[in-house]
Amino acid sequence: MKIHDISTLIHPDMIVYKNKQDKKPVITVVNDYSKGTSYESRALLDMHVGTHMDAPLHMVEGGSTIDKQDLYKCVTDCKVFDLSHVDEKIKMEDIEKYEINEGDFIIFKTRNSFSTEFDFKFVFISIEVAEFLSKRKIKGVGIDALSVERDQPNHETHDALLRNEIAVLEGLSLKDIKEGEYFLISLPLKIKGAEGAPCRAILIEK
Amino acid sequence: MKIHDISTLIHPDMIVYKNKQDKKPVITVVNDYSKGTSYESRALLDMHVGTHMDAPLHMVEGGSTIDKQDLYKCVTDCKVFDLSHVDEKIKMEDIEKYEINEGDFIIFKTRNSFSTEFDFKFVFISIEVAEFLSKRKIKGVGIDALSVERDQPNHETHDALLRNEIAVLEGLSLKDIKEGEYFLISLPLKIKGAEGAPCRAILIEK
Numbered sequence: 001m002k003i004h005d006i007s008t009l010i011h012p013d014m015i016v017y018k019n020k021q022d023k024k025p026v027i028t029v030v031n032d033y034s035k036g037t038s039y040e041s042r043a044l045l046d047m048h049v050g051t052h053m054d055a056p057l058h059m060v061e062g063g064s065t066i067d068k069q070d071l072y073k074c075v076t077d078c079k080v081f082d083l084s085h086v087d088e089k090i091k092m093e094d095i096e097k098y099e100i101n102e103g104d105f106i107i108f109k110t111r112n113s114f115s116t117e118f119d120f121k122f123v124f125i126s127i128e129v130a131e132f133l134s135k136r137k138i139k140g141v142g143i144d145a146l147s148v149e150r151d152q153p154n155h156e157t158h159d160a161l162l163r164n165e166i167a168v169l170e171g172l173s174l175k176d177i178k179e180g181e182y183f184l185i186s187l188p189l190k191i192k193g194a195e196g197a198p199c200r201a202i203l204i205e206k
Numbered sequence: 207m208k209i210h211d212i213s214t215l216i217h218p219d220m221i222v223y224k225n226k227q228d229k230k231p232v233i234t235v236v237n238d239y240s241k242g243t244s245y246e247s248r249a250l251l252d253m254h255v256g257t258h259m260d261a262p263l264h265m266v267e268g269g270s271t272i273d274k275q276d277l278y279k280c281v282t283d284c285k286v287f288d289l290s291h292v293d294e295k296i297k298m299e300d301i302e303k304y305e306i307n308e309g310d311f312i313i314f315k316t317r318n319s320f321s322t323e324f325d326f327k328f329v330f331i332s333i334e335v336a337e338f339l340s341k342r343k344i345k346g347v348g349i350d351a352l353s354v355e356r357d358q359p360n361h362e363t364h365d366a367l368l369r370n371e372i373a374v375l376e377g378l379s380l381k382d383i384k385e386g387e388y389f390l391i392s393l394p395l396k397i398k399g400a401e402g403a404p405c406r407a408i409l410i411e412k
Contacts, residue, residue: 001278001281003277003278003281005277005396007396008396009273009396009398010273010395010396010397010398011397011398011399022236025397027397027399027400030228033267037265037359037360037361038264038265038361038401039263039264039265039267039401040252040253040254040264040401041253041400041401042250042251042252042253043250043251043253043397043400044248044249044250044251045248045249045250045251045395046246046248047246047247047248047249048246050396051396057245058244058245058246059243059244059245061239061245067215067216071209071211071408072207072209075207075209075391075408075410153243154243155243155244185281185391185393187391187393187405187406187407187408188406189216189251189395189404189406190211190213190214190215190216190256190257190406191216191217191231191233191249192215192216192217193217193233194233194247194249195244195245195246195247198395199393199406200393200394200395200396200405200406201393202277202281202393204281
């Protein structure tokens, strides 16, 4: 069994959405060896920091929450498509060569995985592709961006996915991952009532 | 594939170690549908809240951190032992009937899984058993207590396990889990420099 860790490292200086300071994690050490016999810390985490999963509530009023996430959509076969050549957004023409079936979990590797700072022009999933994936009844979609959309006041990409209970996995780190089929494990923290949660995500080579 | 979720639900009123108020999660909603078109929240989490994994640094000065956790010890076959009859602590006589081999991941189900409030007399792992498991070179140990030890000023149980890089998985919820062999997935958040981290943990029936 070969495990690939596709989670981003959580730390106070990590890349956060639009560089918003209030989205940066705050780590507090409450006990260490200068004061006692153990080390203890806490973290203030935005639910969309680093590698994370969105629940419908994030973009759908009254939508379901991350503690109710169907884990069979989180622990599943998946297909990684290498779209590193795409510049602006993932369009229908970029995916037409791939076979996409009902129940698939699709992960898009893009040039985002190579960014070393927040890119305001990050590659995202076009509305057309989100609607296509939703009609195709896929199980989930993953991307190496902190959001599946950008510059959409009405959040159409998120909406097409979340309204259809498609698992949305964001903030992946895919630099070293080759296109192909893997077994995905992406487990969000079980936070009651939350609209998403940080995840540890791995790929296992099949 | 049958998945059993063995993670405890994270919420502000959950059971925390010794009922310490400052260990309770604080969830803050920063945006909702009364103010905008999306829902966003944050959580302040103690690294030992609910289901979590300890890294050696938690009890060993200079020990390694959770972001360096060997994931092959987190995604592995495991054995669940039902020790629900044990009253105070898990002793050698409680485990002598089981086969425990090098590389095993052992999970102890105890009466702790049935507690509805913090039990100051929770069942823990005796020093003798921790030292035995460590000499046997197991890969990891899990328990349905918020700590593998209690009332040990020198943390001998933790020390015997963490000093030998045995994965320590705490805060499991095992009420509905039967004794037997499973495939364990317990993935801690990848928090830089932390002495532990919250986990989502599941068992897959073999």
